[in-house]
Amino acid sequence: MRNSDVYRHPQYYAIGYRWNTEAECDFLEACLKRFGPPQARRLLDIGCGAGRHLLALAKRGHEMTGIDLSPEMIGFVQDTARQEHLSVTAAVGDLRHLAVTGTFDAAYCFMDTFRFLLTNDEILAHLRAVAERLVLGGLYLADFWVPSRWDQIGSEIHQWEQTEGGTTVRVFYLQHPESADPVAQTFEDELVFEVVEDGQTQTIRGGRTRTRLLLPQEFRALVSASGVFETAGTYGDFDLSGPFERDTLSWRMISVLKKP
Ligand SMILES: C[S@@+](CC[C@H](N)C(=O)[O-])C[C@H]1O[C@@H](n2cnc3c(N)ncnc32)[C@H](O)[C@@H]1O
Numbered sequence: 402m403r404n405s406d407v408y409r410h411p412q413y414y415a416i417g418y419r420w421n422t423e424a425e426c427d428f429l430e431a432c433l434k435r436f437g438p439p440q441a442r443r444l445l446d447i448g449c450g451a452g453r454h455l456l457a458l459a460k461r462g463h464e465m466t467g468i469d470l471s472p473e474m475i476g477f478v479q480d481t482a483r484q485e486h487l488s489v490t491a492a493v494g495d496l497r498h499l500a501v502t503g504t505f506d507a508a509y510c511f512m513d514t515f516r517f518l519l520t521n522d523e524i525l526a527h528l529r530a531v532a533e534r535l536v537l538g539g540l541y542l543a544d545f546w547v548p549s550r551w552d553q554i555g556s557e558i559h560q561w562e563q564t565e566g567g568t569t570v571r572v573f574y575l576q577h578p579e580s581a582d583p584v585a586q587t588f589e590d591e592l593v594f595e596v597v598e599d600g601q602t603q604t605i606r607g608g609r610t611r612t613r614l615l616l617p618q619e620f621r622a623l624v625s626a627s628g629v630f631e632t633a634g635t636y637g638d639f640d641l642s643g644p645f646e647r648d649t650l651s652w653r654m655i656s657v658l659k660k661p
Pocket of ligand 1: 404408418447448449450451453468470474494512513517
């Protein structure tokens with residue numbers, strides 16, 4: 402499996418993906434309050450990227466640990482934590498072979514990172530490995546892209562832009578429908594960053610990565626088959642006010658799993 406080359410540029414990732422971070426942290430804290438163990442504060446960020454949730458939650462007083470496959474991302478998290486005088490643990494690690502030590506009140510895997518688990522066996526092994534690290538009553542939150550229309554499965558394009566200081570990052574998320582394997586339920590997608598800085602524009606192509614097409618009912622069945630979690634709820638757009646359903650469809654379905 403190859404990782405997208407855009408993840409070798411955490412300084413641009415941090416700008417391009419900053420948009421909804423505080424609201425996503427609010428959602429996580431609301432889930433801890435509603436479903437989690439009392440006084441939950443030890444949190445594990447799986448696929449932490451440039452650390453947008455990890456660092457924000459550390460500032461809110463949580464005890465944070467993060468792993469990510471990209472050494473550049475982990476270096477960026479460590480440097481930022483040092484500059485901001487935050488004490489966090491961040492290490493290179495693979496969500497397919499979770500090797501973290503310690504016990505956590507909750508874990509989360511945000512921004513579609515869960516779809517790097519390509520097979521049912523990888524998903525089941527991952528769920529069991531996460532559950533092993535959680536206290537009884539601990540939570541696992543994971544979000545992943547859900548197709549908005551059947552006739553567009555694997556052919557969506559999303560784009561947005563964010564500016565910080567003098568740098569603008571345009572993010573393009575592209576799916577390649579011709580790469581779809583209907584048996585394995587995988588397809589290739591790609592991230593491209595267009596960075597405008599000091600009057601210059603550079604394009605960073607992440608290259609194609611193979612990801613899983615995972616559907617809500619199937620995910621629920623896998624969670625149940627794992628034997629280690631129950632589904633406390635599924636939500637769209639980090640909104641706890643109602644369940645994820647056809648009328649509230651968003652491109653990110655967030656599942657809240659609880660270790661019974
Ligand atoms: C879309 S980013 C999400 C980052 C962060 N969770 C966020 O919400 O901004 C996906 C991240 O997953 C990481 N990643 C990809 N494959 C991975 C794997 N097998 N194990 C751990 N991290 C992985 C990438 O390096 C990247 O930082």
